[in-house]
Structures are given as C-alpha cells and as structure tokens.
Amino acid sequence: MNAAVAxxxxxxxxxxxxxxxxxxxxxxxxxxxxxxxxxxxxTTIAHDDVDGLTAWVYRVGxxxxxxxLRGSRLVPAAVDDSRTVxxxxxxxxxxxxxxxxxxxxxxxxxxxxxxxxVDGLTHAEAGAVLQMSDRTVRRHLLRFDEVLTQExxxx
Numbered sequence: 001m002n003a004a005v006a007x008x009x010x011x012x013x014x015x016x017x018x019x020x021x022x023x024x025x026x027x028x029x030x031x032x033x034x035x036x037x038x039x040x041x042x043t044t045i046a047h048d049d050v051d052g053l054t055a056w057v058y059r060v061g062x063x064x065x066x067x068x069l070r071g072s073r074l075v076p077a078a079v080d081d082s083r084t085v086x087x088x089x090x091x092x093x094x095x096x097x098x099x100x101x102x103x104x105x106x107x108x109x110x111x112x113x114x115x116x117x118v119d120g121l122t123h124a125e126a127g128a129v130l131q132m133s134d135r136t137v138r139r140h141l142l143r144f145d146e147v148l149t150q151e152x153x154x155x
Contacts, residue, residue, distance in 0.1 A: 010048050013037055015054075015063040022118055023065040023098060031066045055129040058119065062111050069095075069102035099151070105147050112140035 016036045021029035036057065045056050101110055115126045116137065123134040123141075128139070148154035 004047070005041065008040070009037060012040065012057055014054070014066075017056050019058065019061050019119065020065045023062075023095070023114065024068055025095060028065075028068055028133060032061065032068055036061045036064055045108075051128075055131075058121075058129045059111075059131070062114050063107070066102055066107050066110055066114070069099045070107075101153075104151060105144060109140050109147065111146040112137055113144045118140060 012137075013033055015032035017029050020032040020036075022033065023029075039052075039060055040057070043056065045052055047053060105113075111130060112126060115121045115129055116123065121129060123137045126137045127134040145154065
C-alpha cells in the first residue's frame with residue numbers, strides 16, 4: 001500500500017466504521033467500512049477535499065449500511081460484561097428495528113432519517129451530504145414519520 005493510500009485509510013476508515021457501527025454493530029461495520037473504502041479508491045473525488053470527501057463517505061457508508069440491513073438477519077451479539085444487559089438489549093432492538101425499516105421504507109427516506117436522526121446532522125448538512133435541498137430533507141423526514149405511524153412504530 002503506498003503512503004497516500006495508507007494515510008487516506010488512517011483518516012477515513014475509522015470514521016466510516018464508527019458511523020456504520022452505530023447502525024449495524026461491530027462485525028458488519030468492519031465489512032461495510034472496508035467496502036466503502038474500496039469504493040473510495042475507485043472514485044474520482046479529490047482525496048484532499050475534506051468537505052467533499054466527508055460528504056461522500058457519509059453518503060456511501062449510509063447506503064452500504066442500508067443495503068446490509070435490507071439483507072441481514074440480525075442476531076443478538078454476545079453480552080460484553082462492561083455493558084449492561086439493558087443497553088445490549090436496546091442496541092439489538094434498535095438494530096432489528098432499523099433492519100425492519102430497511103425493508104418497508106424507501107431507501108432515500110431511511111437514508112435521510114439516518115443522517116439526521118442517528119448521525120445528528122442538521123437539515124442543511126444532510127442536504128449537502130445527500131446532494132439534495134434542505135426542503136427535500138424535511139419532506140423526506142415527514143414522509144418517513146408517516147411510514148412509522150402507518151406501521152405502528154410511532155403514535
């Protein structure tokens with residue numbers, strides 16, 4: 001691996017792995033981060049364009065995680081003694097809910113919901129990352145909430 005690729009890997013891989021870990025857990029996050037990094041090496045995006053690179057990584061990493069969720073069969077992970085059982089159950093429930101949502105919600109709606117509600121981006125930031133207006137971000141979130149209500153996941 002040449003020095004430029006190694007430097008890029010050190011900068012990008014941890015960001016994408018952590019982002020995906022919140023969505024799919026540790027094991028799958030590693031695979032998704034690797035896949036995202038390989039895609040990055042094949043793109044024409046300038047690796048020194050920090051804003052563009054960050055937006056690309058969030059967009060592609062989120063889409064890869066959604067694809068993984070759509071095809072996954074989530075099983076509870078072994079309990080780590082350093083965490084509480086309640087926290088582990090909550091994580092498993094959240095990931096199973098995300099996996100269910102990935103099968104019933106349009107990917108574009110879920111993508112917006114993830115970058116805003118899981119990653120904590122503002123509507124404007126999400127719009128920049130997902131290459132859409134902040135108005136479209138708001139419309140997608142409204143539609144996402146409607147689907148949650150229709151599916152009985154929200155009152």
